Amino acid sequence: MQNLLEVKNLKKYFPVKSGFLRRVRHHLKAVDGVSFVIQKAKTLGLVGESGCGKTSLGRTILRLMEATAGEILFEGINIVHLSRKHMNKKRRDMQIIFQDPYGSLNPRMTICEIIREPLDTHNIGSKEEKSKRILDLLDVVHLRRNVLNRYPHEFSGGQRQRIGIARALALHPKFIVADEPVSALDVSVQSQVLNLISELQKKFGISFLFISHDLAVVQHISHDVAVMYLGKIVEKTSTENLYKNPKHPYTQSLLLAIPVADPKQKPQRIILEGDAPSSWAPPPGCPFHPRCPEAKEICREVIPELKNVGTAENEHWVSCHLY
Amino acid sequence: MNEVIQNSTNKQTHTYGESLWSKALRKLRKDTIGIVAFFVVLIYLGIAVGVCLGFFGSSWDRFVTDGYSGMSRQHIFGTNLNGQDIFERALYGTKTAFQIGFIVAIVATFLGGILGAVAGFFSGKIPDVLITWFYGVIDSIPFYLFVAALAVALADNPYAMHIAMISTFWTSTCRIIRGEVIKIKHLEYIEAARAIGVSYTKIIFKHIIPNTIHILLVQSTILFVTAIKSEVILSFLNLGVKEGVSWGLMLAEAAQEVPAGNFNNFIAASGFMLILVLAFNTFSDALQDALDPKKVS
Amino acid sequence: MNNQKLLEVQDLVIEFTTDKGKVRAVDGISFSLNNSETLGIVGESGCGKTVTALSLLKLIPSPPGKIIQGHILYQGKDIVSKSESAMRHFRGKEISMIFQEPMTSLNPVFTIGNQMIDVIRQHTHASKKEAKERAIKMLERIRIPNPERRIDEYPHQMSGGMRQRIMIAMALSCNPKILVADEPTTALDVTVQAQVMAQISELQKKFNTAVILVTHDLGVIAETCTNVLVMYCGKIVERADVSTLFESPRHPYTRGLLTSIPRIREKKLEKLPTIEGTVPDLLHLPVGCRYADRCERVRDHCRLEEPPLEKKDDKTEVACFYPY
Numbered sequence: 041m042q043n044l045l046e047v048k049n050l051k052k053y054f055p056v057k058s059g060f061l062r063r064v065r066h067h068l069k070a071v072d073g074v075s076f077v078i079q080k081a082k083t084l085g086l087v088g089e090s091g092c093g094k095t096s097l098g099r100t101i102l103r104l105m106e107a108t109a110g111e112i113l114f115e116g117i118n119i120v121h122l123s124r125k126h127m128n129k130k131r132r133d134m135q136i137i138f139q140d141p142y143g144s145l146n147p148r149m150t151i152c153e154i155i156r157e158p159l160d161t162h163n164i165g166s167k168e169e170k171s172k173r174i175l176d177l178l179d180v181v182h183l184r185r186n187v188l189n190r191y192p193h194e195f196s197g198g199q200r201q202r203i204g205i206a207r208a209l210a211l212h213p214k215f216i217v218a219d220e221p222v223s224a225l226d227v228s229v230q231s232q233v234l235n236l237i238s239e240l241q242k243k244f245g246i247s248f249l250f251i252s253h254d255l256a257v258v259q260h261i262s263h264d265v266a267v268m269y270l271g272k273i274v275e276k277t278s279t280e281n282l283y284k285n286p287k288h289p290y291t292q293s294l295l296l297a298i299p300v301a302d303p304k305q306k307p308q309r310i311i312l313e314g315d316a317p318s319s320w321a322p323p324p325g326c327p328f329h330p331r332c333p334e335a336k337e338i339c340r341e342v343i344p345e346l347k348n349v350g351t352a353e354n355e356h357w358v359s360c361h362l363y
Numbered sequence: 364m365n366e367v368i369q370n371s372t373n374k375q376t377h378t379y380g381e382s383l384w385s386k387a388l389r390k391l392r393k394d395t396i397g398i399v400a401f402f403v404v405l406i407y408l409g410i411a412v413g414v415c416l417g418f419f420g421s422s423w424d425r426f427v428t429d430g431y432s433g434m435s436r437q438h439i440f441g442t443n444l445n446g447q448d449i450f451e452r453a454l455y456g457t458k459t460a461f462q463i464g465f466i467v468a469i470v471a472t473f474l475g476g477i478l479g480a481v482a483g484f485f486s487g488k489i490p491d492v493l494i495t496w497f498y499g500v501i502d503s504i505p506f507y508l509f510v511a512a513l514a515v516a517l518a519d520n521p522y523a524m525h526i527a528m529i530s531t532f533w534t535s536t537c538r539i540i541r542g543e544v545i546k547i548k549h550l551e552y553i554e555a556a557r558a559i560g561v562s563y564t565k566i567i568f569k570h571i572i573p574n575t576i577h578i579l580l581v582q583s584t585i586l587f588v589t590a591i592k593s594e595v596i597l598s599f600l601n602l603g604v605k606e607g608v609s610w611g612l613m614l615a616e617a618a619q620e621v622p623a624g625n626f627n628n629f630i631a632a633s634g635f636m637l638i639l640v641l642a643f644n645t646f647s648d649a650l651q652d653a654l655d656p657k658k659v660s
Numbered sequence: 661m662n663n664q665k666l667l668e669v670q671d672l673v674i675e676f677t678t679d680k681g682k683v684r685a686v687d688g689i690s691f692s693l694n695n696s697e698t699l700g701i702v703g704e705s706g707c708g709k710t711v712t713a714l715s716l717l718k719l720i721p722s723p724p725g726k727i728i729q730g731h732i733l734y735q736g737k738d739i740v741s742k743s744e745s746a747m748r749h750f751r752g753k754e755i756s757m758i759f760q761e762p763m764t765s766l767n768p769v770f771t772i773g774n775q776m777i778d779v780i781r782q783h784t785h786a787s788k789k790e791a792k793e794r795a796i797k798m799l800e801r802i803r804i805p806n807p808e809r810r811i812d813e814y815p816h817q818m819s820g821g822m823r824q825r826i827m828i829a830m831a832l833s834c835n836p837k838i839l840v841a842d843e844p845t846t847a848l849d850v851t852v853q854a855q856v857m858a859q860i861s862e863l864q865k866k867f868n869t870a871v872i873l874v875t876h877d878l879g880v881i882a883e884t885c886t887n888v889l890v891m892y893c894g895k896i897v898e899r900a901d902v903s904t905l906f907e908s909p910r911h912p913y914t915r916g917l918l919t920s921i922p923r924i925r926e927k928k929l930e931k932l933p934t935i936e937g938t939v940p941d942l943l944h945l946p947v948g949c950r951y952a953d954r955c956e957r958v959r960d961h962c963r964l965e966e967p968p969l970e971k972k973d974d975k976t977e978v979a980c981f982y983p984y
Binding site: 099102104127128129131132134135136138139140143144145146147148150157158161162190191193194204207211 | 381382383386550551552554555556557558559560561565570573574
């Protein structure tokens with residue numbers, strides 16, 4: 041197995057300015073020391089609630105935001121300090137699919153212009169080759185070929201998401217960040233898009249970082265899953281392990297909180313009190329302790345390390361004082 | 364049965380490939396009042412062009428009678444104190460109004476649009492700080508004081524008034540565009556373009572500015588009307604038009620005539636202006652409704 | 661009174677005027693609600709579920725929307741013909757509503773205390789002081805810590821979940837008979853969603869309120885509702901009690917929805933089951949059954965005639981010629 045992407049101790053802090061002189065008073069730690077590896081043609085699912093830093097993490101990896109510290113190794117090369125010119129070349133290999141199918145397409149461009157933009161930007165192929173490539177891409181995402189001269193507002197959410205996927209695929213990327221790609225879609229369309237993504241992975245060997253708040257969606261699509269809470273990864277293991285044997289109390293309560301579409305199965309859930317504290321003022325010790333049903337004295341004082349509680353072959357990383 | 368299906372598919376193909384512009388146009392066409400207003404403006408434009416080409420209004424400065432005379436077949440609105448044809452002068456005033464309106468609206472919108480886009484795109488950074496400081500300063504000077512100062516400074520330059528208007532009017536457009544660009548640049552399609560590696564210049568000109576053009580268009584119609592109204596006031600105060608005649612100058616003449624009971628000059632000038640301003644404002648509102656992307660999609 | 665339904669909707673048609681023509685967002689639906697029942701309305705975006713919910717309080721934006729046919733009987737009296745000023749007394753007191761977005765449904769420039777007191781005083785003769793006491797009690801009941809202090813805070817000082825819980829508290833502050841909840845948990849995180857749903861059920865039991873829950877989430881429906889309406893393209897396609905609906909869905913659309921929701925499975929599937937195609941455009945509805953183009957059991961007959969909502973057995977009503 042070969043690592044395509046390796047993220048080491050990545051940090052993204054936003055300065056918080058306040059007061060008359062707008063001085064930087066403290067930092068909002070959106071991503072606070074995150075490390076993981078994504079292998080070729082594999083998907084890492086990244087799960088967390090709103091404000092946990094998962095979107096900032098995805099943007100930082102693609103350098104749509106600059107990292108505060110840490111390394112991002114793409115095919116062994118650290119891209120954090122690449123110049124704009126060199127980074128733009130790398131962008132051919134790294135793409136993104138967005139959550140909002142309404143906001144991610146320029147309303148004044150036709151579908152043809154939208155899908156052609158990456159090809160134009162990187163000067164790929166002659167005019168005829170570009171046209172052919174665009175038609176191929178429409179086939180790949182299962183859109184009819186007669187859509188080319190139409191505008192985004194003429195399509196449904198699911199179709200727009202397919203257009204966004206076609207644009208991301210135009211440059212034959214090796215890696216795609218999918219940022220909540222189905223959460224704005226209707227249930228019946230969600231499965232269509234999820235199937236499309238797994239199909240693309242098989243066909244083109246693309247690696248995905250699949251960001252979502254929905255554990256049910258992540259299970260289908262991912263090989264490994266990482267759970268994020270307040271800027272930190274709290275649990276990381278194979279999909280099978282995570283759903284069969286969740287270790288972190290946060291992961292457990294997330295899994296139990298999902299409403300089950302079966303009226304006979306009465307919910308046996310621990311309702312977490314309160315909301316996730318904001319990254320503005322994370323609590324001392326384990327960030328989860330104020331809501332944790334199993335919090336102990338040590339949890340309030342010491343930040344737990346992320347450690348492997350599985351075996352060397354079957355890794356199961358968790359940061360909790362219970363283990 | 365088959366026919367029905369055919370019909371519905373026909374309808375669908377009809378709306379295929381409709382850009383936001385053609386959609387806005389379709390909406391505008393349904394706005395009867397807006398269309399009427401638009402035709403009124405077109406008539407005025409026709410008059411202005413006609414004056415430029417010398418079809419009418421060319422005898423605005425000829426003395427045709429001895430002093431004031433009432434309405435007659437030769438002189439529809441009569442003549443003024445100096446014995447000049449009021450209707451001719453009102454027609455010529457249309458040209459003056461359009462000239463000022465166009466120059467001021469186009470240049471001020473252009474200036475405001477570009478500076479606003481730059482300030483918005485680099486919000487919080489040095490270009491933004493400079494531009495916002497600059498329009499803050501200009502906004503803080505009372506307008507008529509500013510024009511008077513410029514008129515004195517530029518002595519007899521016929522464009523002193525134009526320059527004064529342009530240098531103050533761009534600020535409102537700049538402020539609106541800056542806000543809009545700040546909103547747009549966080550949208551995901553801008554991020555998508557950055558993820559592809561599109562250059563900043565291309566992002567500004569291909570993705571950002573085209574999505575503010577509907578605002579610029581509406582802004583320019585508002586500035587057009589404001590310029591015409593300001594011209595009238597400034598000319599009335601003798602700070603405005605130096606060559607030719609304008610509705611404002613006619614009103615200044617009327618100030619002497621009205622005490623003597625001669626209202627023709629006053630009615631002609633203010634009537635011409637009122638109808639144009641009303642029509643233009645109505646059209647501008649219709650345009651805004653039609654172009655509003657929230658309502659379009 | 662025993663026999664009378666709390667709420668009865670009869671053959672309701674709601675039309676919206678768009679620049680491309682008239683659209684029937686709700687097309688002839690009928691349903692009823694009993695005291696302290698929880699009715700779920702489920703469907704995808706554009707199926708008319710939100711419009712239905714809004715119409716119960718006559719909150720449809722008009723223009724472009726208009727109720728062109730049908731009756732909404734609340735305790736036997738028709739709401740449709742009520743004047744706007746009569747509705748103002750009606751809303752909040754008889755039927756209350758909470759919305760999807762807790763960010764925007766509270767006014768950001770007033771403290772939550774102010775807004776709660778306003779609602780209470782709108783419908784009762786309580787003095788300012790009494791109203792404030794009631795508001796604090798309400799906050800206590802929904803377990804918001806330090807209610808005396810928090811009542812003077814502004815909406816932006818609270819989290820999304822807390823705001824939604826306050827909305828619920830406000831909606832129930834005048835003991836309405838019916839609470840209409842339009843996607844109350846969609847904008848919230850899963851862990852917070854559980855809190856909010858638990859709160860709704862708790863208050864419902866306490867005040868004996870009937871709830872109409874509009875959502876796209878079948879999981880939420882399964883856990884909270886007693887009866888369910890499934891809507892598609894402005895029509896009700898299936899009506900059943902919750903266990904029947906989930907155990908033996910009869911309409912192909914209901915069945916499709918149930919199988920296609922992403923859920924946690926014992927074993928990962930090669931391919932998720934889907935409903936192919938997309939929801940038809942309301943401007944260009946097909947002639948027969950509106951689901952025909954996506955249906956796996958479609959036959960020629962379905963494309964010619966629209967199936968009516970009929971009783972297929974004593975538990976289910978289905979609008980399908982060839983139900984499961």
